[in-house]
Amino acid sequence: MPRHRPHPPVPVLLAALFIPLAAQEVSSPAASITAAEIRRHVYYLASDALEGRYMASKGYEIAARYGESQFKAAGLKPPVLADGKPGYLQPVPVQRRTCTKEPVLTIATPKGSLRLEQPKDFKWLDGDILPCQDRTLEVVFAGFGIREPAAGWNDFKGLDTEGKLVIIWPNAPLRKGKPVLPEAVHKTYLQAGGFQKKLMSLLSLKAAGVLLVTDPALAAMIDKSKPKSASPQIVYANSKAPAFIPWIVTVKPETVLAMMAGQAGGLKKAGEAEAAKVRPAALKGVTATVDVSFDSEALPSWNVVGMVEGTDPVLKAEYVAVTAHLDHLNPDSKGDIRNGADDNASGSAAVMEIAEAVARRPFKRSVVFVLFAGEESGLLGSRHFLAECPVPRDKIVADLTLDMIARTDRASESDRAHYALDTDTITPEFKKLLIAVNERTVRWPLKFERIGGAGSDNMTFANFGIPGVFFFSGSHIDYHRATDDADKLDYEKAEALTRLTYELAAELGEKPLPWR
Numbered sequence: 131m132p133r134h135r136p137h138p139p140v141p142v143l144l145a146a147l148f149i150p151l152a153a154q155e156v157s158s159p160a161a162s163i164t165a166a167e168i169r170r171h172v173y174y175l176a177s178d179a180l181e182g183r184y185m186a187s188k189g190y191e192i193a194a195r196y197g198e199s200q201f202k203a204a205g206l207k208p209p210v211l212a213d214g215k216p217g218y219l220q221p222v223p224v225q226r227r228t229c230t231k232e233p234v235l236t237i238a239t240p241k242g243s244l245r246l247e248q249p250k251d252f253k254w255l256d257g258d259i260l261p262c263q264d265r266t267l268e269v270v271f272a273g274f275g276i277r278e279p280a281a282g283w284n285d286f287k288g289l290d291t292e293g294k295l296v297i298i299w300p301n302a303p304l305r306k307g308k309p310v311l312p313e314a315v316h317k318t319y320l321q322a323g324g325f326q327k328k329l330m331s332l333l334s335l336k337a338a339g340v341l342l343v344t345d346p347a348l349a350a351m352i353d354k355s356k357p358k359s360a361s362p363q364i365v366y367a368n369s370k371a372p373a374f375i376p377w378i379v380t381v382k383p384e385t386v387l388a389m390m391a392g393q394a395g396g397l398k399k400a401g402e403a404e405a406a407k408v409r410p411a412a413l414k415g416v417t418a419t420v421d422v423s424f425d426s427e428a429l430p431s432w433n434v435v436g437m438v439e440g441t442d443p444v445l446k447a448e449y450v451a452v453t454a455h456l457d458h459l460n461p462d463s464k465g466d467i468r469n470g471a472d473d474n475a476s477g478s479a480a481v482m483e484i485a486e487a488v489a490r491r492p493f494k495r496s497v498v499f500v501l502f503a504g505e506e507s508g509l510l511g512s513r514h515f516l517a518e519c520p521v522p523r524d525k526i527v528a529d530l531t532l533d534m535i536a537r538t539d540r541a542s543e544s545d546r547a548h549y550a551l552d553t554d555t556i557t558p559e560f561k562k563l564l565i566a567v568n569e570r571t572v573r574w575p576l577k578f579e580r581i582g583g584a585g586s587d588n589m590t591f592a593n594f595g596i597p598g599v600f601f602f603s604g605s606h607i608d609y610h611r612a613t614d615d616a617d618k619l620d621y622e623k624a625e626a627l628t629r630l631t632y633e634l635a636a637e638l639g640e641k642p643l644p645w646r
């Protein structure tokens with residue numbers, strides 16, 4: 131439902147010349163961002179009628195139309211879309227793919243060929259098979275798959291991994307039985323978290339596929355998990371866009387030892403971690419082909435996009451992006467709707483409120499607001515937004531992503547602190563700016579965490595070298611469950627975080643940017 135608030139009674143810019151600073155702050159358009167308004171959006175988006183806003187569901191469509199109506203009512207401009215017409219709803223090419231034939235990996239080696247079957251020899255764990263399908267891939271061994279520049283270790287140095295199938299050995303390097311990396315860093319790679327860390331550093335390497343050698347410690351867990359091909363998948367079907375999450379499979383150490391046929395350092399046994407025996411190298415004469423087939427069905431889905439044009443004749447060509455994912459999940463195994471109030475009706479509500487405030491008093495730079503489709507299905511909406519960007523992509527100066535901003539994780543219960551997660555591309559100046567803006571405005575306790583390309587749609591921006599920050603309250607007991615409901619949210623906190631994001635957007639929208 132569209133909604134209007136009265137404009138401030140005085141011409142704001144003129145008044146600003148004469149009134150003291152404290153009063154200026156009162157007149158900030160951020161004052162229109164209120165807990166009550168956020169609450170109203172969240173209760174709507176997280177109601178059962180919207181079915182959890184699962185990608186391509188009727189409920190998602192209703193949510194997208196709601197976003198469109200809010201952007202329109204706030205006076206945002208629709209971008210010109212791929213069809214040459216202006217519109218708030220950017221179609222995202224998405225398919226539901228059902229595996230009709232289990233994937234078979236055929237490996238050619240100088241010593242003969244190997245036929246690998248699922249689940250006997252490998253298991254499809256995650257990612258897109260698309261970049262591997264119908265191609266002959268070169269195979270590269272990337273050692274432990276560890277990149278720890280601070281500790282002087284980089285398994286990927288000098289290796290060309292683009293478009294290739296990359297093998298990653300488990301655990302972390304030893305020299306004469308002792309860890310090469312600092313003790314604490316070494317330890318992370320012996321646990322499930324290290325496995326995750328390796329996956330994250332792989333995202334930027336543009337590999338077509340990754341074979342993760344099963345760590346004996348994780349074997350039981352992996353044995354229990356179902357392969358991705360066991361259920362239909364929702365995929366981003368755009369061959370023009372770069373692959374983002376490579377095809378990721380786990381494979382048994384014996385299989386990999388046979389594939390490598392004595393190359394890459396002299397590895398002979400499963401649990402080996404002596405650095406001298408684990409040598410990254412392109413494997414000569416080793417190639418892989420993947421045989422798989424699917425039934426595909428196109429699904430309708432959209433990003434909701436709106437813009438506020440900048441006021442400066444030059445700077446208006448540049449954009450600040452303020453984004454959140456609108457989608458959530460399908461009903462759980464019991465059929466209960468997972469409303470996703472915190473994840474991410476909260477962030478979506480914030481974007482709508484910030485859009486309204488910016489439209490009331492535009493910045494020098496333009497601002498593009500996006501509610502993304504399909505974040506939960508693999509960042510599909512943001513990948514499409516940036517692959518076929520309705521604003522000039524290289525003119526996006528920064529991205530502010532909000533994902534789950536209205537709950538508090540256990541570690542932060544005492545102060546309701548909020549995480550500002552930065553990606554590898556954030557600059558120290560950006561962080562300084564955020565701290566200064568927070569000090570000057572809402573003064574909400576912030577925790578900073580540096581994440582190597584993890585998180586939300588901010589990852590897609592980071593992949594295109596666009597600096598940004600990801601606001602996130604931390605995970606909680608109701609995360610991805612049917613109990614993530616609107617009555618559990620901390621709306622006062624959401625208001626503070628939304629105002630902070632507005633103020634940060636204002637800073638980015640008005641001032642020279644040290645990283646440009």
Ligand SMILES: [Zn+2]
Pocket residue numbers: 455473474505533534586
């Ligand atoms: Zn989320």
